[in-house]
Amino acid sequence: MIKNEVFNHMIKIDEDQCIGCSHCVRVCPTEALRVWNGKATLDDPKCVDCGDCERVCPVKAIVVTEDFTEFRDETYHVALLPSVFWGQFSPDISRRRITNAIIEMGFDEVFEVEESVEFLSQELENYLADKKGEKTISSFCPAIVRLIQTRFPELVSSVAHLKSPVDISALHISRSIKKERGEDAKYQIFYVTPCAAKAAAIKNAHGDEKENPITGSVNMDVFYNKVTQLLQGNEEEEGEDIEDNLSGKSVGWSLRGGEGNHIQGRCLSIDGMNHSIEFLENIDKEEFKDIDFLELKACDQGCAGGILNPQNRFLCVESLKKRAMQNDQKQNPLPDLLLEEKDIQIEEIEEMSVLALDSNPSQALKMMNKTRRMMCYLPGFDCGACGAPTCKSLAEDVAKGNAILSHCVFMQREMEKHHRLSPEHAFNIIESIWGKDRLDKDCNKKGAINDYS
């Protein structure tokens, strides 16, 4: 169930690192960030954990919280790995060698997320047949699902009410452990996540252990470093490599177009937050009338572009495409899954709009009109010197009472001209946004005389 009173976020700002440069503020597709007191601040309900802010941060101040609980002793530990993880390694390192390294870390079993893809894709095909004539949106990428819940609540019912491969595989794993080791068997399943959004989805599903047996997530960059360290001490073994069971088509499910590959009907595959938003805003247009399935992924190239992938996303895509070609003839690992149709359905995806300016419509109307009145004065440069990403977002902040019009540097000039603001006061405003002494000379900042980076 995708239902939460309080939504857990994995994206956090490390205030000690943040230099208040505002790069993240400008790119956040949901306008969830502002600069205040010289630091980026995040409006949690608006954040969808897409990671676009992390990509542009010059000092690594945007961090993905780990949701890792210590290994419990006497427990069976499973590492659940997405195929993009395997795509991080050069082709001459065998699966056996990588698996050995993971076992050395203390895991008892390694399972690839995409092993449940063939099962899911069959169910998806049935689901789409039921919904013929309606546009169905993939539920795969949690950043996109969250985007729809918060900004396109009218489309929540169009999201496929089907779980994603990670949850389906985890359910299978928990059942097979119980089958082999008894109902009371203790186990922990850790998902190695390529992004903040998947980690958040797992965190938010906690509390329902039967439905969501994943214990926690490990950030892929950290995990990868551990594995590479261990690889240095372990040599390639003689003999056969571990068999790669995935069907060719399953390998690329998480990449752009990977879901569409499995679908008979008409499917559009869109990657990137801004492309996805643009599309969702225009989804009702006549030209998209006959589309059956929409595969939207927050990251460029899909999960290969997730912010926790240590390697270049294009190399990862290339590696997975090769693997898909090699496995082209393989059928699917269907018969082994301990799952039924009903296990992979999602009961409810909640509307959680964050767009209303106020819960009272008449109050919201006043604020909307006020926003428009403010826009008559603001210059429309979207320069960001007020700490907000656009003039319109400053106007909204003013209407909500979270900012004042004189946060705009051009408004300050205007007010000074009419003697309604003293230069000292204007300077204080700048410091309240960008931090104290921020305008002092500093030869150590990026690009300045002492910077050689």
Added chain:
Amino acid sequence: METLKLKYSLKDGDFSNAGNASSNIKKNLKMLGINAAVIKKMVVSIYEAEVNMIAHANGGVIEVFIDEEKIKAILADVGPGIPDIDQAMKKGYTTASEEVRQMGFGAGMGLPNIKKNSDDLKIESVVGEGTTLTITSYYKS
């Protein structure tokens, strides 16, 4: 009562921009905090009227008045007018040209859909002068 006014001009035959006015109205309604299903119905009815102005009536002007309990859209064109409104309201009745049909319009479902998805629909039309639709929907019915 606090009212938000919006206004859009539509050009004749400008199908590539058909839907822009209704999607902008949708954006505004979402900021009001009203139920998504209610917004959906309102936007469908305004969208159909918007397309009709582009397809049948040489474009025109849409004025929208949003207050705390309802949205009222007035769509006025200076097109050919509708000779028989009762007939035009029938499901499947259309005079859409072949070009318009090829773009996926012309099922004769627009006006019936407006009626179905709104609380009040008023059509005033004078042949040779133009048509004005007034569509009203309440957030709570």
